[in-house]
Amino acid sequence: MLRNEYKALQVKDIDSAGKGKAQIAVLSDIDNEGDTYEKGAFSWKSGGGQWAFMIPAHDKQAMPFGKGWVYEEKGAAMADFTLNLQTQAGREWHEALKFDLDTGNPVQEWSYGYRTLDSAKEIRENRQVRVLKQLDVYEFSPVLRGMGSRTGTLGIKSLKDDAFTGLISGLDELAAALAEGPDRISETGRKQLADIHMALGKALAGNGDEAEQKAQQLLVDQVVAQSLMTLSRRHLRP
Structure with missing residues (x-):
């Protein structure tokens, strides 16, 4: 694939x-x-x-x-x-x-x-x-x-790894579902996404000065977090 x-x-x-x-x-x-x-x-x-x-x-x-x-x-x-x-x-x-x-x-x-x-x-x-x-x-x-x-910079290429294939391949489907209404994600799905987002934010925030930490957190908000939303596909309400 x-x-x-x-x-x-x-x-x-x-x-x-x-x-x-x-x-x-x-x-x-x-x-x-x-x-x-x-x-x-x-x-x-x-x-x-x-x-x-x-x-x-x-x-x-x-x-x-x-x-x-x-x-x-x-x-x-x-x-x-x-x-x-x-x-x-x-x-x-x-x-x-x-x-x-x-x-x-x-x-x-x-x-x-x-x-x-x-x-x-x-x-x-x-x-x-x-x-x-x-x-x-x-x-x-x-x-x-x-x-x-x-x-020598950091990026999101690591999301290509096999463990993340499901995240990336399902993003379009999730985006289409969200367009119909954010309430289509169940509470379980929301909690799962929040936990993952928080864990990544903490990991990234541990590097660099204050300005670098803010930039790293923004990267999570703009790119990584969006891809991780795919994990909630199994929790979409019909």
Whole structure:
């Protein structure tokens, strides 16, 4: 079964018209979760690349504020993107990203969402790694924390593990049910979600200074907690 996964990318540039470039991956790198890439992993589709939407914080319910062309160049996966400045979200993100890039060292982080269509386990550098051979990149997003070997940052890619497959695959179904009314979650389901959310919040809050703790907690609120809601599917009222 295909599942959603996430990794970091780095925005290199953005101009006044909303056009920019991002580096998605260095194909030869082995990241801190033991993944690397085969040449063609991103450019296997007809035309040598693939289109992906830009959405905030991997929120599939949000309106895209831009799109990008993902391709390979000189041993790296790149994305040439354009923000939709005809939309309010596009204009707001354009201003925010320009400010971040023009003011001191950029701190905005990004990650992209993809599904692995083909991969294999191999021994590289005296350890077993997963070689990603064919990826379906469907979105990239500004986030609080990304994941990647060159950025050294934290992210939600760990949710790809088999233990969390049910969380991710059922999220759309839960969202549809919640749209009909939040009372469709039973008290048992609500308590389960609250307990998990609290445990994650405590774990994350133990790292860094006060500002870092607040950022980490917000990450839980915006991303992880939403995915964990899938656990309540079994407690949905008919």
